[in-house]
Amino acid sequence: VWRDFKPGGGKPGEVEAEELGIPGVTVELRDADGKAVESAKTEANGTFRFGNVPGGDYRVAIGAATFAKPFGGVSWLGEKLITPAILIAFLWASAGFAMVVIGAGLAAIPRDTLEAARTDGASEWQVFRRVTVPLLAPVLTVVFVTQIIGVLKVFDIVLALAPEASRDNATVIALEMWQRSFAGENRFGFGSAISIFLFALFIPFLILNIRRFRSENA
Template sequence: MVAVHTKPPRAVSRPSPAPAHPRHRTPGRWRRWLLAAAFLAPALAVLTVWIVYPTARTVLRSLFGRDPHEFVGLDNYHTLFTTDTLTTAIRNNALWVAVVPLTVTAIGTVLAVLTERIRWSAAFRTAIFMPMAVSMFAAGVIWHVMAEKDPQRGTLNAVVGAVHDAVSPTGVLANGRPSTPALTGDAGSGIALRDPVRPGQAAPLGLTGIPARDVPPGSVRAAIPPAAADQVTGTVFRDFSPGGGRPGVVEPGEAGIPGATVELRDAGGRVVATTRTAADGGFRFTGLAPGDYRLAIGPDTFAAPFAGVDWLGPKLITPTIMIAYVWMWAGFAMVLIAAGLSAIPREVLDAARVDGASEWQVFRRVTVPLLAPVLTVVLVTMVVNVLKVFDIVMAVASESTQDDANVIALAMWRTSFSGDGDYGLGSAISVVLFLLVLPALAFNIRRFRREGRR
């Protein structure tokens, strides 16, 4: 028999179980919380002092009247939507939101596209962006001076006046009236000779009511030119002789009116010829057929000089401020949109052109859709800005027209601090303004989060 020796099993050592740990490390967790709180505390303190507390206090104050101890509930909000001045502010703000953001975005887009195609684009963009370097209040003061009604002071009216004078020149006389019953009419419709004239006759057309300082420069002593058989002549003169004289008769010392418009009319009153008087007031119509004619000093002679457009008046004050605001912000929109344009792959635009698309089609169907995120940023930013617009309105609009140019922020300031001292109603206005801005802010936050998930 063979003895079989079995080897005793070797003891396998097993690792001892790890000591049970607590589910949470309390000291470490509190340490992390304290560290986060230490970093957040300054920001939270600033937000509480400058944002949370003022907001809560403003909402609470809006429920009280002019007297801070008089609780009025929602009466301030009722007043806000029933007072003419405040409803004008709300209506103007709605107009601002409807017009300005779209205008700024459109102009910025056009400028951004154009500056990509010109030389010295950096200089051009700098010039367009330059108004952003000026404070809004300072820009408002500049535009207030530019929009002055007097063309001698206001730049806008000086430009408009130059165009006006080119199309409709100013008359040589500010005013005038007939010196004798032989003439009829007035400066507005023209001054005509009552009796008809025939070829070969001369007619003096005397005017009075003209101060010596208003006689046109270059005037000399009045004289009637002789008339040939097929001519009608005459003179337009200032019918005033020192020491007296005979009305309707050209006498020594009486000045001719140069540059006056004289019309020759047929028996039916239709103008058949016009001419202008010489330095001595004389005029001449030649080549006339026999018959009766009538002479008249045309109303152009008395055309008033351009008095200026009332840009700062009640009707135009809001559009004027909008133009100034667009001038300020167009550069901002241009820079942002130009940055978006530079990120568009040129291969996409070239492919569209190769496929036969025109430049307008490339812009409308390719460029604008690719720029949609940037355009949205500009548009929403401008909506928020125009809802809060204040300083440029206050600077451009004089006190007499602030009621017509009123916006919500200006109404809040005027109600609270500019004499009224009604902090309750002013707080209600600010709460409404805050609620109007919230949707735009919420839209921006959602868009940022959506883009962050991509």
């Protein structure tokens, strides 16, 4: 088995001096029915040899073990990757809101305050940690609470992206409530219990939001 090519060309089908052999190729000797009778691997110079072969009509073929397994693609919506795929979709959908709100908060920070901190000898990291972040804390709280509420009530992305075969690997509370109540099971009591549990998860963040509004208006 060799590379049927040499610099400057060469004659096809003929082994010439400058043509290199291919080592490690599995070569099979097959009978008239196509059954492999013997197999061998090529040496460093591309040669191979079969031993103890009875007389008969045979043909030589390169074995399937020589070739790499074909790439079957990535199953992004399969059982292993459905959760990361939904996370990426949710982050992509919610990142715009967070960026706009945080950007507006950064634009509202007085530049005089930042310059005063730099004049007092603060490094950029100290300005960020001790000036920018504290002034941006109300905005970050809004983004955090909004995103947490969005995560708890996420439903449409999971329903739209996850195929039925892998939906159990990516189910969320809201989707579980819908499946138990309206997706054929008609277990309305169970679905109501899940909805009450979901509402209970919302309460701490609602209280945090209400307190924040009151402190801003005080």
